[in-house]
Amino acid sequence: MGGCRNESKRNRWNRFRDLLDAVQRGGLKRLKRSDLRELSRLYRIVASDLARARTQGTDPDEIEYLNGLVARGHSIVYVPPISGWHRITGFFTGEFARLILQNRAPLAAAALVFLSCAAAGYLTARYAPTMADSIFPRVIGEQVYQRFQDNTWFNDPLSARPLISSAIFTNNLRVAAMAFAFGITLGLGTIYVLATNGLMLGSVAAHFALRGHALDFWATVLPHGVIELSAICLAGGAGLLLAKGFLLPGDYRRLDSLAAAARKSARLVMGVAVLLLIAGLIEGFYSTARVANSSRLVFSAATGVLLYGYILWPLLRDRMNSHSGPAAIRGRKRGQ
């Protein structure tokens, strides 16, 4: 064992550590091209130094030190692709819609839970009001209706709308985040969030219907509601997808399947956040403005066509491009 060999070893360890420190301080982008090359070269050399030190059972301090260096290097040399603007735009110009289409089952299940609870809320509040009280208190519907009667809804001046929009957006974002995150409770929490929101919508709608204001209600809710309620269902679907990943792992290990499902779910939630931002702006600026019911309904229909056209576009395009139709999407899913 020559002293000079050790000297050069020490030098390269020091050099490697300095490069790691530089990356930690300023990020990879600040590193010179030559330094970058040296970093990856030294990483491999120091990794083999560690392997040698382990098998030779030399000084534990040395193994410990090299282990630390290699661990730091490993997290720098192997990083997931950095997301840039092109990846974000790519997400919204195709990936989001495809994700929705590929995960139709949990998303449809979420929408089904939401809509059936809304229908149940509506029917009980309308035709069995006493029973409805034990499911969902009518007080809330009463309060909403009262606001409508007092005309405080449409009295908010234009100046208040930024505040209203942002408050609505953050509240909806919280509901969506909960609907997703509670998927980890085997989907039970997600179903609870979807059910309570559905019941609320249905019972409030029933209150307006009972007093002959059904049209006013839907004309006020739908301009933002088409997007907002779809987004909440998507978030709930992301939660159920998470639960599905855990409960039905298929060929994968259960935890790997959970993690894979979570990646898809999280990307869905990102899209949901943008949809909610749009819905919040509509709700703050359009839904509460004084506009005729007819134009509100036309506006709602337009948002519906745009949203579902956007979601179904990849499917339509594939169908136009090839005769295989939906198989093209299924094929891509298998390929992933």
Add this chain to the structure above:
Amino acid sequence: MTVMNEDGHMEVLAPENVSIEYDLAGLGSRFVACFLDTLIQTALLVSGIIVLAVATDGPLLEPGSINPFRSIAGAVMVLYSSVVLLGYHIFFETLWNGQSPGKRWTKLRVRKDGGYGIGFTESAIRNLLRLVDFLPYLYGVGAVVMLFSKRGKRLGDYAAGTVVVKERAARMPDDRFRSPIVEKLDDETVRRIEAYVSRLTRQELSTIREFLRRREELGSYRADPMAAKLYVHVAGRMGMDDSLPGRGQVYTFLYRVVDAHDHPAGTGEPGLMENGQGRGVWTLK
């Protein structure tokens, strides 16, 4: 890639075919990191409110109308607070390769199960699931899940496929690649170690190993009494008298025991090398 783990650490096989060991973060250090992050978040929120309140001094509601300037300021505030509450961890963990300010302070880092750095998606998943881990109060769910988890994961870590590891303080071993505390053991002791090491149970050996691995981190103030205790126990098991030799002798003895187990004499495996001049001095082969 194999990932195996025992209590408190995790071993990852890197693509270079060398295994890297990580110490997993415990409940305590993660709580401290989280506490610090919460303090910073609170400071960000409070300072935001103060700046906005000073900049837009006056009531939001004026008789009959709302001040539009203050309404926009209010909207900015509402968005700012949700960005601070939801986005703080995601922002820093993505930017700083798995560290938030609190984690950086406590020397913790989030990594993928395979030891790789995390990206935006992993960070978004584990931090959105904070909503569940936080329940019912102060990370009750997260703490219970962590206690039952082999790798100290909360629900967010399970969903994101991440672990939180300690960043070890990398200290260059001394000039001659020699443990500074290594001393010469007398021949009788060396003979006894080699003869009786097989009496030790796996638990005893892994306790010694674990202790030696962590002695730097413990500091001699806490490590020395533990070393003495271990020495008395192991020496007793080997039928030696339990009077305590000097500090260097105690540590050398413990290293020697582990080494004798890993590389039994006569197997031809390279063990601790003893060079001609100073017996008991470990050097590179």
